[in-house]
Amino acid sequence: MTCEDIRRTLSAYADAQVSPQEAAAVEAHLPGCEGCARQLRWIRAMKAGVSRASTEMPADLRAALLAEARRRGAPEVEAALKAKGGHPPASEPARRPSETLSLWEAWRLSWRLTAAGVASAAALATAVIVFNGVRAGTEEVPLDGLLEAHRSYALTMPAADAELVYADLGEDEE
């Protein structure tokens, strides 16, 4: 399995919610991959922070999050993290772009954290989501609009399945 494959399963692996085969693949991969191993440590640290129901964020985690917020230009995240205490490091640690959580993992983690009702966890989850590129100024494009454009064009075909296409036309629009 590649690093990309492994990282998709790390959150579930940390929760012991993977198949034996997936667990074996992760355990075989980690000793030889510092990047994936570091990501697993980070995930476990965040999950441990939630399970303690503590408002305390591990200091090294806060430092890493602040550095990343500054690198990505996310001042609102930086402000939220500073409000929880801690200061950004004097120099930003070198960080490869691949060493971030996937958006799916961040979303999944944030949902679980928010459902746990821990205020600091919600702020942390917001920071994690922002790390993965959902930044202020990002515009949402509904898939439904794209499907509608596809249908409208399909109706211009001379042998169009008119009734099949029309049954969907406008279905998903707000």
Next chain:
Amino acid sequence: MIASLTILAVLCAAAPPDGLELMRRAGEPPREAYSALVAVSEARGKVKERLVSVSAWPSGRVTREVSGPSGVERVIAVDADLEWVCWPAKKTCRRRALPDPLARRFAPDEELDRASENYAVSVGTVAPLLGRKAWLVEVRWKTDGALRRRLWVDRERGLVLKAERYGPDGQALSSMELRKLERQAGGEPARFAPPPGYRVLDGVEPEFLELEQAGAASGLEPRPARWVPPGFVLESVDVLKPGSKALIHYRYSDGLSVLSLFQAPPRTRLSFKGRTRENVKVAGAQRATALRAAEGLVLAWSRRGHRFVLVGESGLETLKKVAESVP
């Protein structure tokens, strides 16, 4: 001599018509007005069924009422040069001009020629449907013989009484069947107008642009696919603007079905609105995800900051190959 001509006439009369021509004529206005109840079924993960009440007139006007569990969900009216979609629950209608088929890069005849190059179309006889004699049209992909369409066409009226659509892997995508068909009594009603109190929004009709035009209109560097499934060609391009950012819509046609590729600029995020989807792997791409829709499959991914979406009837491996060819 006369006997030979008579035999020839009988043979010609008995010969089934051209299948693609039957399909094309099924989309034309009817010779006489009718109303029908159509059941539409689609496989989107799970099967979804709807009833559509259709009324059609020789003028070309067609009204469709799509019903769901809570009643009429949408009313779609095609009236002369306008298409209306109305949502009774929201008291809203969207109005837009119908696209001009002659504005397409490929005229209808060219598309049908392409379809006949890619598909083998056979026409045979079949048991009557709804008490009406019908032709059975079967459309198969020439390369592997996979059945892609099956249509029951009314011999007298040319209407499609029943239709089935299949993906290249043989999976049923959608189907429709007339449950009731009767002549439309009375004259054609006045031109369609939204009910009183409805908000009317103006929609945008599809355009048919060249690549360079789309690039200029969107401000994006066009990045069409370098590989598409055999038989497909880039027919035209359009520029969409769902918000403040413009997207490019590349439309590929094989004469029968459509493959859409959408290109969105950086700092856009796709909203799937709760659709069930799965992460997949596309070489050289980030965040690739796939889901099933009535149109077939949807594959979305990111590359070099841009977001891309493919929509089509092709299988996942084919869509991934297309995606991997997008620069």
